[in-house]
Amino acid sequence: MAEAAAVPGGPLPHARESAVRRLLGNPRVVLGGAVLLFFALAAVFAPLLAPHDPVEQDLMLQYIPPAWSDRAEPGYLFGTDNLGRDILSRLLYGAQIALFVAVAAAAAAGLLGTVLGLLAGYLGGWVDAVISRLVEVWMAFPAVLLSIVLVAVMGTGLHSVIIAIAVIDWTRFCRVVRAETMAQKQQDYVASAVTVGLGRMHILWREILPNVLPLLIVLFTLEMGIAVIVEAILSYVNLSLASDFPTWGTMIADGRKYVNQAPWLMILPILCVIALVLALNALGDGLKDALDPVMRK
Amino acid sequence: MSWSFLLRRLLLAIPTLFGVAAIVFVLLRVVPGDPIAMLIGPGATDADIAELRRLYGLDESIALQFVYYLQDLAGGNFGTSISMRQDVMELVLGRLPVTIELCLVAMSVAIALGGAMALAGAYWRGRAGEAAVDGAAGFVLAIPDFLWALLFVLFVVVFALDGLPISGRIGHDVGFRGATGFLLIESLVRLRFDAFGSVLLHTVLPAFALALPLAAIIARVLKASIAEAMTQDYVLMARVKGFSRARIVCREALRNALVPTVTLTGVQFTFLVGGTVLVEKIFSYPGIGNMAIDAVINRDLPLIQGLVLTFAVLFIAVNLLVDMSYALLNPRMRHG
Numbered sequence: 001m002a003e004a005a006a007v008p009g010g011p012l013p014h015a016r017e018s019a020v021r022r023l024l025g026n027p028r029v030v031l032g033g034a035v036l037l038f039f040a041l042a043a044v045f046a047p048l049l050a051p052h053d054p055v056e057q058d059l060m061l062q063y064i065p066p067a068w069s070d071r072a073e074p075g076y077l078f079g080t081d082n083l084g085r086d087i088l089s090r091l092l093y094g095a096q097i098a099l100f101v102a103v104a105a106a107a108a109a110g111l112l113g114t115v116l117g118l119l120a121g122y123l124g125g126w127v128d129a130v131i132s133r134l135v136e137v138w139m140a141f142p143a144v145l146l147s148i149v150l151v152a153v154m155g156t157g158l159h160s161v162i163i164a165i166a167v168i169d170w171t172r173f174c175r176v177v178r179a180e181t182m183a184q185k186q187q188d189y190v191a192s193a194v195t196v197g198l199g200r201m202h203i204l205w206r207e208i209l210p211n212v213l214p215l216l217i218v219l220f221t222l223e224m225g226i227a228v229i230v231e232a233i234l235s236y237v238n239l240s241l242a243s244d245f246p247t248w249g250t251m252i253a254d255g256r257k258y259v260n261q262a263p264w265l266m267i268l269p270i271l272c273v274i275a276l277v278l279a280l281n282a283l284g285d286g287l288k289d290a291l292d293p294v295m296r297k
Numbered sequence: 298m299s300w301s302f303l304l305r306r307l308l309l310a311i312p313t314l315f316g317v318a319a320i321v322f323v324l325l326r327v328v329p330g331d332p333i334a335m336l337i338g339p340g341a342t343d344a345d346i347a348e349l350r351r352l353y354g355l356d357e358s359i360a361l362q363f364v365y366y367l368q369d370l371a372g373g374n375f376g377t378s379i380s381m382r383q384d385v386m387e388l389v390l391g392r393l394p395v396t397i398e399l400c401l402v403a404m405s406v407a408i409a410l411g412g413a414m415a416l417a418g419a420y421w422r423g424r425a426g427e428a429a430v431d432g433a434a435g436f437v438l439a440i441p442d443f444l445w446a447l448l449f450v451l452f453v454v455v456f457a458l459d460g461l462p463i464s465g466r467i468g469h470d471v472g473f474r475g476a477t478g479f480l481l482i483e484s485l486v487r488l489r490f491d492a493f494g495s496v497l498l499h500t501v502l503p504a505f506a507l508a509l510p511l512a513a514i515i516a517r518v519l520k521a522s523i524a525e526a527m528t529q530d531y532v533l534m535a536r537v538k539g540f541s542r543a544r545i546v547c548r549e550a551l552r553n554a555l556v557p558t559v560t561l562t563g564v565q566f567t568f569l570v571g572g573t574v575l576v577e578k579i580f581s582y583p584g585i586g587n588m589a590i591d592a593v594i595n596r597d598l599p600l601i602q603g604l605v606l607t608f609a610v611l612f613i614a615v616n617l618l619v620d621m622s623y624a625l626l627n628p629r630m631r632h633g
Contacts, residue, residue: 137316144574145589145608149601152593153324229441233575236443237590252447256579259463263454270447274440281439 113173121181
């Protein structure tokens with residue numbers, strides 16, 4: 001990987017080709033990617049696919065069980081909830097929110113953690129000492145409690161959820177990127193770049209960063225899984241979005257309240273969260289195997 | 298283990314606690330919402346509001362409020378809860394035993410379950426048994442405690458397992474009021490087995506939800522450590538002596554695999570304590586985790602501060618316990 005990226009203009013064509021083949025040959029990448037694609041399509045086409053308005057209430061249609069029950073109504077495949085809202089439609093729009101938060105929060109946490117990790121790993125000295133100490137103090141906080149307090153402070157809303165996840169989880173990126181940067185710094189291509197007389201920042205952003213990128217993709221995928229869970233948690237304690245907005249966490253929270261009358265309210269949103277999280281984990285682990293040159297040997 | 302080791306660890310906890318107190322304090326003071334707004338009735342005058350602000354010390358500057366807060370803390374005064382109008386220390390201490398008992402049960406479950414999985418995996422090394430243990434650990438680990446708790450609730454409802462309660466800590470029909478909050482221990486000491494059984498049944502599901510991720514980590518790390526220990530000379534020696542495989546795994550290898558396991562899983566125990574926040578909420582379990590969510594929703598600043606500090610103390614205590622067990626298990630550390 002290091003040799004390939006040191007060539008100006010990026011990896012050679014045959015290297016790129018074999019990387020694609022390696023990815024497609026990994027069952028975890030294929031399976032995780034397929035499930036992720038399924039949810040992404042559901043999210044993108046939610047307005048077309050949803051049979052009903054996800055927030056429309058109709059008290060005449062309360063607690064319709066799903067299609068496999070004998071009291072089911074046609075047109076409501078997965079039934080309705082305590083306010084007569086269509087569960088399938090809510091799940092589809094919920095996928096939009098889950099994936100949006102996952103991508104945005106993982107990107108924000110990744111950006112913050114990567115910049116600090118690169119600087120700490122490459123510059124060393126007091127910069128490294130300050131950043132590493134900060135990471136240690138940060139990780140001493142109970143994450144769930146901190147996220148709940150943060151959102152309570154910032155007020156509910158998607159932006160608060162995204163900021164809270166970024167503020168808490170940048171440490172994951174920072175620690176790994178710092179260690180990887182320190183390892184890359186020892187490589188020959190960095191020594192060559194220094195000899196050629198390239199600036200420190202140039203070496204960091206243009207030489208080292210591209211070599212840390214495969215690792216970042218893996219971390220990003222795993223962080224998306226964490227973000228999906230945190231969003232569900234915050235929705236569950238009613239701190240993510242207004243409760244009539246269809247998020248999986250809100251649906252789970254409603255389901256928990258009425259679990260004795262209507263257990264199906266909870267089953268599908270929980271299964272969606274688990275399926276998406278398992279898919280992202282599998283994809284991340286598979287990518288790690290496929291992209292990591294050390295693991296490949 | 299020496300007393301100076303303990304003392305040094307306790308002294309190290311003070312700056313950490315100060316940091317936690319400072320961060321939470323500042324964070325909460327920039328809250329846009331006004332906690333006083335919840336207290337006042339519709340007929341309140343401006344003078345009433347000012348009086349309440351003065352009463353809760355909210356009319357001073359943030360720096361001055363923090364100094365007063367630290368002074369109060371040093372004197373053991375954690376302030377008065379705004380939503381419940383009671384002493385924070387009293388409220389927290391009333392609920393703390395509930396969470397401590399839950400965590401202890403969960404940790405025992407995790408150690409027993411994870412240990413059993415690791416031993417099974419090590420015993421059937423390279424066979425279907427090991428693959429099954431690895432698969433189970435991987436699956437369990439992918440799902441966080443929050444979702445396990447919800448899945449348990451669903452299982453109980455869908456399969457009508459009426460014997461397993463999914464909310465509260467003790468049955469309403471059990472006339473047992475403990476003198477302490479440690480119902481599990483107290484009912485046992487007072488030989489009230491009906492109460493003990495009821496509390497234990499209520500604790501099973503939340504404890505398992507908290508325990509599963511930790512059990513999976515213990516299973517993985519302990520199994521790897523045992524495999525490592527199995528390559529050592531003394532294991533070869535034991536084999537030459539003709540000891541059975543079960544005896545070698547359980548007696549020789551396990552003992553030497555414990556130290557790396559405790560070191561590597563230590564931080565996971567604090568995650569278990571943090572997990573009580575949501576798991577208690579899901580099972581309406583009346584501990585400090587449940588109380589923390591209500592406090593945040595009610596914007597009850599003194600109570601949130603007190604609870605976050607309590608959690609920080611619990612984290613530090615768990616870390617201390619882990620370090621102490623590490624010292625006890627490793628003879629070389631005993632005279633550190």
